[in-house]
Amino acid sequence: xxxxxxxxxxxxxxxxxxxxxxxxxxxxxxxxxxxxxxxxxxxxxxxxxxxxxxxxxxxxxxxxxxxxxxxxxxxxxxxxxxxxxxxxxxxxxxxxxxxxxxxxxxxxxxxxxxxxxxxxxxxxxxxxxxxxxxxxxxxxxxxxxxxxxxxxxxxxxxxxxxxxxxxxxxxxxxxxxxxxxxxxxxxxxxxxxxxxxxxxxxxxxxxxxxxxxxxxxxxxxxxxxxxxxxxxxxxxxxxxxxxxxxxxxxxxxxxxxxxxxxxxxxxxxxxxxxxxxxxxxxxxxxxxxxxxxxxxxxxxxxxxxxxxxxxxxxxxxxxxxxxxxxxxxxxxxxxxxxxxxxxxxxxxxxxxxxxxxxxxxxxxxxxxxxxxxxxxxxxxxxxxxxxxxxxxxxxxxxxxxxxxxxxxxxxxxxxxxxxxxxxxxxxxxxxxxxxxxxxxxxxxxxxxx
Numbered sequence: 001x002x003x004x005x006x007x008x009x010x011x012x013x014x015x016x017x018x019x020x021x022x023x024x025x026x027x028x029x030x031x032x033x034x035x036x037x038x039x040x041x042x043x044x045x046x047x048x049x050x051x052x053x054x055x056x057x058x059x060x061x062x063x064x065x066x067x068x069x070x071x072x073x074x075x076x077x078x079x080x081x082x083x084x085x086x087x088x089x090x091x092x093x094x095x096x097x098x099x100x101x102x103x104x105x106x107x108x109x110x111x112x113x114x115x116x117x118x119x120x121x122x123x124x125x126x127x128x129x130x131x132x133x134x135x136x137x138x139x140x141x142x143x144x145x146x147x148x149x150x151x152x153x154x155x156x157x158x159x160x161x162x163x164x165x166x167x168x169x170x171x172x173x174x175x176x177x178x179x180x181x182x183x184x185x186x187x188x189x190x191x192x193x194x195x196x197x198x199x200x201x202x203x204x205x206x207x208x209x210x211x212x213x214x215x216x217x218x219x220x221x222x223x224x225x226x227x228x229x230x231x232x233x234x235x236x237x238x239x240x241x242x243x244x245x246x247x248x249x250x251x252x253x254x255x256x257x258x259x260x261x262x263x264x265x266x267x268x269x270x271x272x273x274x275x276x277x278x279x280x281x282x283x284x285x286x287x288x289x290x291x292x293x294x295x296x297x298x299x300x301x302x303x304x305x306x307x308x309x310x311x312x313x314x315x316x317x318x319x320x321x322x323x324x325x326x327x328x329x330x331x332x333x334x335x336x337x338x339x340x341x342x343x344x345x346x347x348x349x350x351x352x353x354x355x356x357x358x359x360x361x362x363x364x365x366x367x368x369x370x371x372x373x374x375x376x377x378x379x380x381x382x383x384x385x386x387x388x389x390x391x392x393x394x395x396x397x398x399x400x401x402x403x404x405x406x407x408x409x410x411x412x413x414x415x416x417x418x419x420x421x422x423x424x425x426x427x428x429x430x431x432x433x434x435x436x437x438x439x440x441x442x443x444x445x446x447x448x449x
Contacts, residue, residue, distance in 0.1 A: 049132055051083075057086065057116050058088055058115040059114055060089075061110060062111045064094055094106055105122070112126070121137065121174065125284075144196070145193060145196075147182035153203025154202050155201055164374065165374060168378050177391065184214075190217040196224070197225070200370050218364070223394045224365075227373070228366070241297075243350060243366060244302050246295045248293040252290075252344055253314060256313050268287070268288045274307065276349055278365075278390060278398070282389065286308060286381055287383060288369040289371040291308075291367075296345075304350050307347035314344055316344060318339055359396075363394050
């Protein structure tokens, strides 16, 4: 009986120990990344950034319940949660209230919204570089001041009309950027505390004194964003000369838009970008409604990098502008009218050594279209994200978190032509002949028996 009682007690203790271990496994645990490139873990820079965040981070994912997207997002965010326990994730089903999602500007399944210290930023791409970069920008406490030129019929930074920039400026406000008006007609000079000046499509010709004030701002090392339009007569020729750029006549027509479902060929869709700090790893499509083409002057004292470029099937149409539903092939390029075949540059990023002692580099962006940031077209493709990248670069907030290359070194096998020929002869000729010869030898040997 004592032996049987000992067996029963032993079994009870084993079951109790198993139950306790199962309970502790739900409360305690450890994670170890055994992959070659540690591709399931965060990089050293991301971990160092998370240690500097002294407040909670809220992440909202607008991912639908269907499919496995929520599991992918949760697994990705869990890497950050393990390093920062007060980083939380919640899901919102965009299919539950589509109207509210459209009003909030959510148009991509799985779009993320990050909130930290009353600031927020949206992400449409799930990746460590993008996510950690957004946290880095939100962690900056310095407020940036962006002065929008006003008084000459420009797009209003806080306006709600279709052509205004209210929706985009609201996005900037959530990232620590404050938009202020710049009435140059009364001030006569751009204030020194401005971090960036925006000239957004003046509708009337500017007075020479206003243009001189803008040129003076550039000469003093100020950052500038100039949004222009086809046929715009704002009297900014001196500013264009100071920047070393020229606006070509006409409207860019691109026959490549049919591949994106665009019926109006004067709407240019771009998904391949020239290499630049602004467009690095940018995978979204930018839509420019009726843009103007830009050209560089040979005597410019700037380092100029193209940002947006039309396809080879484009040109600057100076005559008849095709309307919606009219194919670009029905409008012919006329070289005698000064129409230039594509690819054509639609935006430039200019930089040079800053004349200011407190800055290393002066930066300017010129875009041949202002509609892509307007309330009407901001939600198309990656327009919002492209605008944010331009502002980040102009404001010096373009520092990126270094993400290590986690690809395995033996994913590709490089063989010379001689090695390939040897393998082909060995497996396609020698080995079949050896098998055939062995079979014939066995057949002959058995037949002789």
